[in-house]
Amino acid sequence: MRGLRLGSWVYLGLVLGFPLAALLWHFPEIQPGLEAFLSRAFRNTLLVASGTALLSLLIGSGAAFVLAKISLPGTRLLSLLLVTPIFFVPYQMALAWDALLPSGLNAWLFSPAGVIGVLTSSFSPVVFWFAWIAFKAVPPEEEEAGLMTAPPGTVFRRITLTKVYPALLAGTFLVFILAFTELGVPTYLGVPVLPYEVLIQFSTLYDFRAAVAASWPMAALGVLLLFLEYRLFRKSLLFYQRAGKPQGLIFSPSPAVKAVLLLSLLLLVFVFLFLPLSALVKEAASFRALKFALKNGLPSLLRGLFYATVAGFLSALWALAVFYSRKGKGHSLMSGLALAGLFLPPAVLATGILYFWNQGVLSLLYGTFGLLILGYLARYSFFSYRSLETAFEHLDPSAWEAALFTGHGPLAILRHILFPQVRSWFFLAWMLVFIFSVNELGLSTMLYPPEGEPLVVRLYTLSVNNPLSHSAALALLHSVGTLLGVALLYSGGFR
Amino acid sequence: MKTLVLKDLHKGFGEGTVLKGVGLEVDRGEIVAILGVSGAGKSTLLRIIAGLEVPDQGQVWIGGELATSGRRLLLPPHRRGIGFIFQNLGLWEHMTVEEHLAFVLRARSKTVDQARIRSTLEFLGLSAHAKRKPFQLSGGERQRLALARALVEEPELLLLDEPFSNLDLPRKKKLHREFLRIREEKHPAILYVTHDPLDVKLMADQVVVLHEGRIIQQGPLEALLGAPSHPIVKELLEI
């Protein structure tokens, strides 16, 4: 147990603590570029992030309410289709819309509004997912008790909404962060944003200092957001246990209104999923494009899947160790650090990692894929932390205690008693980190080893001077690989 | 005028039929116990009366007004003047005791009658807990909060879904006395579901036995025990 506890701290130190410390250590030699705060790129970044967050809140929570609380046909399939866009790299969506829209409308696409639209289609599933679970977790009896005294509108505001709003805000926050750190879409659509500026300093000008300076505004905002999250939403569980089936007439609009709601949901699925996907398929459906994709993309696809699988597994393992040895102190420090990884811009994280792993013996890892995996772990360990935290909260302690009387060692108990009970959460953690890592462009472009780039990066670099059909084929290859990986993990965890 | 009239209610869920023609009349101030094996459709019946569910066929009249006709909900739940106590209470876990009552009263008028809240809390012995949330209350106090929430509006009709299960005997007897007192002071009709013959003996004027979708017998306890119309009536009522 002591060993596990120590191990989980060492993990967090190597993944996040030391790189961030290295960043602070080098603070004096980095000139904070104040002008960056006021630059157009910064304003664009803010605009894109807040627009995406707001729109995702509206669409995601609206759809979630309808699907969780109103009885409609096909809700399961619709819910599944509405979260599906999260499996695709947002960048693909930009490609798809570029292929889809006639040139007259392209001016609209290549603007901050276009970026917001594309990112909303990719990220609103996050809000949808949070909101759906939260709406499901409101006990129907509480709403029905409300209906006995007040009309449905009041019941919704004073009972339903009051209970779910922390989850809605947490989801919106996450979308804000994802949009704020998004590199691919704004770059493709020609809207200058900070993550792009940072990358340019790095990869084109090789100006380490300028890069970090340009990322300071992002870091500052990241810390601010971290503080806000900590103060406002710490209590909001990211994952609720499912509860309650939709029942009776709680929120039961007339058949006409139901038809309209159903049609809007179908429209949403059509616009967010089928339209872009069919555009990609249509573009890619030529022998030459497919051949190009397989020849140029297959090795990097496998590499990317491998990196993400390893990262997902390691972080899930770490979280399991954290909560299995939970008597240790410092859990809030741990979750705070893990959260910082998620909330800090990838450019900042990558810089810290490069600083730290570029010294002494540590530089053995420099230039290997280990650095990339460390980056994924630094950014997404929070997901596995929260998943396993929830798993252990829902565990019946007496089952565990009963096992202690058998005299088996801790590892046997872990294997035979504990793990089977948290198995699906373990795989959920693995799956979440896998999905986000495999789609992570910002970190990957800065940390991938020579000759070892994952497909997200290749997709990004190849789309610059290749025909759209080739990029579309690569994008499809990427989705197929991701979906296969998710399906494997899903069948491992929820059989 | 009857407080509640049910006419020929039918209700099915998917394949199975739960209610197959239920009719019932309840007077002001009358206390009626509904008995039946579990799954007999007792909760479904109460929910249809409350307007939380609609029947496939039949009518619900409340205070002389047609409230439900077939699948059409003519009067929404909050306009039926009904106090409902749910089996698992359905307390609003995010509100304090007094906020529960204020929420009910505010749905009716702009100003909240604080005196009414105080007297209701006093009536049910909850005054000391006004600022607490449900999770800070004991089981009996939670039960009384549900009662206070249902009573604060002085409803004409009280619907109680197994209000006495999960209570120890002293608390059960106390709750019986409370209901009898409520009846003395405010004269609502009370319709409650129970499994326990003791509940029936101690506070029901009328017993209704629901079996296989129909009311198979109805009347005072002694009458039913004297001449049960079906073996199940004896099974349900005899101690």
Ligand SMILES: Nc1ncnc2c1ncn2[C@@H]1O[C@H](COP(=O)(O)OP(=O)(O)O)[C@@H](O)[C@H]1O
């Ligand atoms: N919302 C529902 N959907 C499907 N079946 C239901 C629903 N509500 C009740 N039932 C079914 O109707 C029958 C009667 O249920 P209920 O009224 O709760 O019985 P009781 O309260 O007498 O135990 C049961 O078989 C139950 O499974």
Ligand SMILES: [Mg+2]
């Ligand atoms: Mg019942």
